[in-house]
Amino acid sequence: MAIEQVVIPKGGESISEGTLNRWFKPDGAFVKADEPLFEMGTDKASQEVVAPVAGVVKHLVKEGETLPVGAAVAQIDTDAKAPAAGAAPAPTPTKPQAVAAAPAPKDGAIPSPAAARVLAEAGVSAADVKGTGPNGRILKEDAVAATTAKAPDANGRPPADAKPAPAAPSAPTRAPGERVTREPMSKIRKTIANRLLDSQNTTATLTTFNEADMTAIQDLRAKYNDKFEKKFGVKLGFMSVFAKAAVEALKSFPLVNARIDGDQIVHQHFYDIGVAVSTEKGLMVPVIRDVDKLGFADIEKAIAAVAKKARDGKITYADLEGGTFTITNGGIFGSMMSTPILNPPQVAILGMHSIQKRAVVVNDQVVVRPMMYLALSYDHRLIDGREAVQFLVRIKDCVENPERILFEV
Numbered sequence: 047m048a049i050e051q052v053v054i055p056k057g058g059e060s061i062s063e064g065t066l067n068r069w070f071k072p073d074g075a076f077v078k079a080d081e082p083l084f085e086m087g088t089d090k091a092s093q094e095v096v097a098p099v100a101g102v103v104k105h106l107v108k109e110g111e112t113l114p115v116g117a118a119v120a121q122i123d124t125d126a127k128a129p130a131a132g133a134a135p136a137p138t139p140t141k142p143q144a145v146a147a148a149p150a151p152k153d154g155a156i157p158s159p160a161a162a163r164v165l166a167e168a169g170v171s172a173a174d175v176k177g178t179g180p181n182g183r184i185l186k187e188d189a190v191a192a193t194t195a196k197a198p199d200a201n202g203r204p205p206a207d208a209k210p211a212p213a214a215p216s217a218p219t220r221a222p223g224e225r226v227t228r229e230p231m232s233k234i235r236k237t238i239a240n241r242l243l244d245s246q247n248t249t250a251t252l253t254t255f256n257e258a259d260m261t262a263i264q265d266l267r268a269k270y271n272d273k274f275e276k277k278f279g280v281k282l283g284f285m286s287v288f289a290k291a292a293v294e295a296l297k298s299f300p301l302v303n304a305r306i307d308g309d310q311i312v313h314q315h316f317y318d319i320g321v322a323v324s325t326e327k328g329l330m331v332p333v334i335r336d337v338d339k340l341g342f343a344d345i346e347k348a349i350a351a352v353a354k355k356a357r358d359g360k361i362t363y364a365d366l367e368g369g370t371f372t373i374t375n376g377g378i379f380g381s382m383m384s385t386p387i388l389n390p391p392q393v394a395i396l397g398m399h400s401i402q403k404r405a406v407v408v409n410d411q412v413v414v415r416p417m418m419y420l421a422l423s424y425d426h427r428l429i430d431g432r433e434a435v436q437f438l439v440r441i442k443d444c445v446e447n448p449e450r451i452l453f454e455v
Contacts, residue, residue, distance in 0.1 A: 048123070050098060050124055051121060052097065052119055052122060053115075053118050053119065054086065054114065054115050054117050054119060055086070055095060056115045056116070062115055063088070063112055063113060064113065065086065065088070065110065065111065066084055066086060066107055066108075066110070066111055066113070066119055067084075067087045067092060067110075069083070069105065069109060070094070071084075071103050073103065075103055076102050076103075076128050076129055077097040077101065078100050079097055079100045080096045082094045082095070082096055083095055083096055083097045084119065087234075088363070091359075091361045091362065092327075092359055093361075097122060098122070099124050100128070101122040101123045101125070102122065102123045103120050104120060104121045105119075106118055106119055106120055106121065107120075157175070157177070165184075170189070170192050175188055175189060175192040176188065235328055238328050238329060245387050245389070248390065249388050249390065249393075249425045250426040251387070251423055251425060251426070252423070252426050252431070252434070253386075253422065253423045254422050254434050254435050254438055255383070255421050256419075256422075256435075256438045257417050257418060257419050257442070258442045258445045259416070260284075260401050260416040260417065260418050260445070261415055261446075262446055262448055263284060263287055264416055266282075266448055267282050270282060274343070277343075282342060282346065283346055284398070285321065285345070285346070285349055285373065285375065286345040286346045286349070287342070287444075287445060287448060288398060289319050289321075289334065289337050289345050290337070290345070291440075291441045292317075292319060292371055294440065294441075294451060295444070296317055296371060298437070298440055299433050299436065299437045299440070301429055301433060302424070303371060304393065304428065305370075305392060306393065306425070307391070316336060316338075316370065317337045317370060318333050318334065318336065318337070318368055318370050319333065319334050319337045319370070319371055319373060320333045320334075320371065320372035321349055321352070321372075321373055322373070322374035323352070323353045323357070324379075325356050325357050330356045332352035332355070332361060332366055333367065333368060333369040334352070369389070371392060371395070372389045372392055372394075372396070374386050375399075376399055377398050377399040380400055381399050382402065383421065384399065385397070385423055386423045388423055388424075393424060393425040393427075393429060394422060394423065394425070394429065394434070394437070396420065396438075396441065397423070399418055399419045399420070401416045402418075403416055420438060420442065422434055424437075
């Protein structure tokens, strides 16, 4: 009997353990090589782990167990053969409140676990969905698109073949008259809470504010966005402008791009910008690499790609590591002003906010302009107030004069 060990994979330089969130294959089932075997979660993200070889799987740990990187979670008997056609399938382990799996499509394409859940909850057969993944695999976005097509008509009536879907999860249910309920924190929420507290306790954080006149950017978008989108397939957003402005400011004030390691200052001569993304599981900060070498379209595409991965639960550890500076945009939720918290070991973070028309003085005249408050939180252990203020002014100047970014002046 040839046995292949399946272990908790190393996800990144800062990952030391992982939690086996759930099994995709029941104990004793036959698994194909590269077929999803289990979902592993860490304090940063969750990801599917595939079987390294084909064979019959034997579980060594239960769902919910946390183990160090390299620990064995399963064994695969590679001598075992695939079940003959028509043989009874291995029983699926029962789980409380589990959603029935979506039926497999007739053409053999298999939905991903996330897609299967979406389809099952909406009562949509996988046979009716065209997959866009490798080998026609049905991805979560394919499932979402298919279930959206089953939406009610203009009069609010469901389609004839639609099945009722369960309501989305909300606050914990409570008994009549019960005034307090409790629910455990998720692993990622506990990690976020601990890191935010650690950031506050281990850095000397200060915040400086300024405001930017967004007229030039809005005019630029109004003039070129249609042509930009037609040529590159993505809209010209504010984030790419701020990312390029941040790079120009980081080049002028390199300490803001550095980090502290013990009693040493580590100067980083690259510009990997983190972009905060809000997901159902919590805030994540995927990183856009070498932003100084990217054009506006490249940045917009990269941001859209990692944001989609984060929201679809497909973000990887490599997507989240190694940023030198972070930008967060509370304005998309309506925030007018805030003090963002540092993302260690980074020593600064830029906060964008909502754009509001306000009366301002320009050339001794009171005019109405679209204004945005900017906030820069920084670690005072490394950055002095003068550099922080000048850094933010540099970003303001670049945003108000986008041609400075284009010509790097």
